[in-house]
Amino acid sequence: MKFSGSVEINKPQHIVAQLFADPKYLKEYQDGFQKKELISGEKGQVGAISKMYYKDAKREMELTETITSNILPDSFAATYHHKFMDNTMKCRFVPLAENKTRYEYEFEYTRIDWVLPKLMAILFPSVYRKQGEKWMRQFKEFVEKQNIVID
Numbered sequence: 128m129k130f131s132g133s134v135e136i137n138k139p140q141h142i143v144a145q146l147f148a149d150p151k152y153l154k155e156y157q158d159g160f161q162k163k164e165l166i167s168g169e170k171g172q173v174g175a176i177s178k179m180y181y182k183d184a185k186r187e188m189e190l191t192e193t194i195t196s197n198i199l200p201d202s203f204a205a206t207y208h209h210k211f212m213d214n215t216m217k218c219r220f221v222p223l224a225e226n227k228t229r230y231e232y233e234f235e236y237t238r239i240d241w242v243l244p245k246l247m248a249i250l251f252p253s254v255y256r257k258q259g260e261k262w263m264r265q266f267k268e269f270v271e272k273q274n275i276v277i278d
Contacts, residue, residue, distance in 0.1 A: 131233040134263045138270050140222040143230060144200030146270050147218070150177075156265035159183045166191075173197055179207075213238040230266070234259050 136143050146152055148171060150163040161180040168175035173194055181188040188209065195215075196204040204217040219231040 129235040133231040155269045
């Protein structure tokens with residue numbers, strides 16, 4: 128199952144990419160994000176492996192992120208592993224003007240091994256797409272509220 132989309136953000140490409148790359152901001156736009164811990168490799172570099180922890184009212188979730196490409200401020204790609212599913216994420220940050228960037232994203236679920244999520248993917252595939260779109264909207268709102276200058 129694969130889906131893609133884009134969102135236009137009213138900030139320069141380098142600011143959008145730097146806010147995206149800094150894990151301290153994940154909690155600002157990813158619901159339930161708790162922390163990210165580097166397990167191996169060099170932070171932000173190809174091959175780096177990190178654990179990402181999420182928590183909502185009902186459960187906790189742990190993902191393993193492996194960076195497969197990092198050409199920021201232009202693009203970023205990673206794989207994410209959970210005991211019941213795997214997915215990939217590819218992002219591009221396209222400058223449209225001095226203060227406008229298009230954030231293009233593609234998510235692909237490559238493995239779903241648990242009955243309930245598999246049924247959701249078959250019967251209601253939009254659930255997965257909507258979660259990604261929600262985080263993109265929240266990222267846009269977060270970035271546009273920032274009154275910072277990043278070199």
